[in-house]
Amino acid sequence: MVASIGSTAVDATGNTFKVVLADDFSAGYKTSNWGYAYNGGTYWNGAFDWSSSDVNVRNGEMQVTDTRQADGSWTAGGFNSMQAGQSITYGTVEFDARVEAAQGTQAAILMWPVSDTWPRDGEIDILEAPKNQAMHSSHWEGTDGSHQYSSIFSTIDPSKTHRYAMTWLPNELTIKVDGQVVARWTDAAAIPDTAMGFGAMGYVAAKGEDWLGGAPDSTTPSVVTTYIDNVVMSQWTGTGGTPTPPSVLAPAPVDTTPAVKTIGSGSDTLVLKLTQDVYKAGAQYTVSVDGKQIGGTLTAGAAQGSGQTDVITVKGDWAAGAHTATVTFLNDTWGGTSTTDSNLYVTGITYNGKALAGGTADLMSNGPVDFSFTEAALVTPPPPSAATPPRSLPSSVPPAPGARPPRSGPASSTSAATATRPSAPIPPGAVSPPSSSPPRPGTPPGTLRSLSTTSSPPISTSALPAPAPWTSWWSAPRTASSSSATATTR
Numbered sequence: 001m002v003a004s005i006g007s008t009a010v011d012a013t014g015n016t017f018k019v020v021l022a023d024d025f026s027a028g029y030k031t032s033n034w035g036y037a038y039n040g041g042t043y044w045n046g047a048f049d050w051s052s053s054d055v056n057v058r059n060g061e062m063q064v065t066d067t068r069q070a071d072g073s074w075t076a077g078g079f080n081s082m083q084a085g086q087s088i089t090y091g092t093v094e095f096d097a098r099v100e101a102a103q104g105t106q107a108a109i110l111m112w113p114v115s116d117t118w119p120r121d122g123e124i125d126i127l128e129a130p131k132n133q134a135m136h137s138s139h140w141e142g143t144d145g146s147h148q149y150s151s152i153f154s155t156i157d158p159s160k161t162h163r164y165a166m167t168w169l170p171n172e173l174t175i176k177v178d179g180q181v182v183a184r185w186t187d188a189a190a191i192p193d194t195a196m197g198f199g200a201m202g203y204v205a206a207k208g209e210d211w212l213g214g215a216p217d218s219t220t221p222s223v224v225t226t227y228i229d230n231v232v233m234s235q236w237t238g239t240g241g242t243p244t245p246p247s248v249l250a251p252a253p254v255d256t257t258p259a260v261k262t263i264g265s266g267s268d269t270l271v272l273k274l275t276q277d278v279y280k281a282g283a284q285y286t287v288s289v290d291g292k293q294i295g296g297t298l299t300a301g302a303a304q305g306s307g308q309t310d311v312i313t314v315k316g317d318w319a320a321g322a323h324t325a326t327v328t329f330l331n332d333t334w335g336g337t338s339t340t341d342s343n344l345y346v347t348g349i350t351y352n353g354k355a356l357a358g359g360t361a362d363l364m365s366n367g368p369v370d371f372s373f374t375e376a377a378l379v380t381p382p383p384p385s386a387a388t389p390p391r392s393l394p395s396s397v398p399p400a401p402g403a404r405p406p407r408s409g410p411a412s413s414t415s416a417a418t419a420t421r422p423s424a425p426i427p428p429g430a431v432s433p434p435s436s437s438p439p440r441p442g443t444p445p446g447t448l449r450s451l452s453t454t455s456s457p458p459i460s461t462s463a464l465p466a467p468a469p470w471t472s473w474w475s476a477p478r479t480a481s482s483s484s485a486t487a488t489t490r
Contacts, residue, residue, distance in 0.1 A: 017235065018235050021232070029055070035085075036052065047206040054202060055078070067222065076204055082197025088234070090169055094232045098159060102224045104214060104220055105224045106205070122141075125137040131213045132158060134154045137149055138185050150185060151332070151366075152280060154183070171186065254282050256301055258301050259298070261295075263313070264314050266315045270316070270325060271350045274327075276344050279333050279341055280342065283329065285327055285329050287327055294316065318375045327371075346371075
């Protein structure tokens with residue numbers, strides 16, 4: 001047993017706590033501690049139903065599961081000590097836990113108001129694990145009745161076992177992991193003041209819940225489990241006076257170097273420019289087009305007012321028509337003043353080099369903002385008419401009736417109006433094939449000589465003799481003519 005019911009402990013600042021619940025689950029599931037697990041009904045996001053079959057004690061630890069059913073639907077488990085009448089108003093809760101990481105699922109280990117009135121009576125999320133990130137949050141109702149919350153991310157891996165401890169006092173709310181403070185609130189609005197019970201629940205994301213990375217997919221196991229053990233809940237007795245705030249680990253400096261990144265692939269280009277107000281951590285967000293997330297979770301760099309911006313290039317191949325780009329802010333944190341407030345700003349968007357009208361937005365709280373853009377349709381020229389096929393212009397003067405076909409091969413540098421008589425291979429000792437044209441003056445019959453196309457007049461194709469037999473003249477092996485201005489010797 002991790003502690004004895006009724007035993008007391010005093011912390012270093014004189015605060016006294018009395019144990020009201022302790023369970024190491026060695027005796028199985030005890031309804032005297034937890035009442036009955038949630039069963040029946042659909043969660044508000046429509047992505048899963050409650051099932052008591054998803055809450056079990058196995059191997060000496062509590063296991064809460066998300067389960068894919070045979071028809072593809074999902075169920076999840078949940079329990080809370082208030083179902084057994086076990087609650088505290090201020091005090092401590094300690095436990096060991098690990099949350100299996102999977103696409104589209106997470107867990108919430110939390111304090112929930114006995115009144116079941118939310119957000120008026122608050123909520124303390126000791127641990128949530130969206131996209132395998134450790135997140136710690138407080139929720140409350142604003143003066144205008146709106147839902148308000150503050151979420152703080154820590155750097156631990158929630159898929160590994162850690163020891164968590166919450167200390168809830170009238171003027172301070174603190175969460176530790178393995179003895180180190182990871183989150184702390186002192187704003188009175190963020191500290192609940194009514195009775196709460198301790199419990200846990202599985203969670204399956206709906207398709208549009210970008211803060212969880214969207215719904216489960218084919219990579220998600222059919223059963224995703226959260227493990228909890230060694231729970232101790234103690235009531236603060238108030239006999240210590242005002243506590244001394246514990247030392248808080250100094251947060252690491254936030255990098256405000258402008259981010260330049262390309263995500264996705266394709267021939268179309270969507271360029272976003274963004275800045276942030278920095279408080280505790282860099283603003284985190286996702287980018288989606290037509291409901292499909294591109295890339296992972298992004299962290300803003302450039303600070304608002306610095307004169308610099310992040311440049312995020314989103315690549316894709318988007319069909320002709322209207323499209324929607326969505327930027328979803330994930331980790332808004334507000335400390336009660338304008339200087340302790342994280343925000344995300346979209347300062348401009350271009351699509352394929354053209355600025356989008358209305359391509360700016362101020363994201364002052366978590367959630368999505370949409371931008372519309374249009375991919376123009378391609379204009380395809382009509383095919384040629386079948387009745388009038390396109391004409392090919394001749395590369396030389398058309399041959400006269402009965403003349404041999406034009407010769408293929410490299411083009412001559414002579415004028416297109418000059419036709420060069422094709423050459424045939426000449427056996428050794430032979431003379432040129434007979435010609436009906438008389439020899440030029442000064443040239444004995446049968447003498448070989450070179451003809452220069454640059455100095456000789458064109459040979460009229462109409463004066464050519466009837467061709468020699470096809471097999472001995474045109475189809476005989478031949479050497480392609482040179483592209484120089486000198487014709488082949490004959």
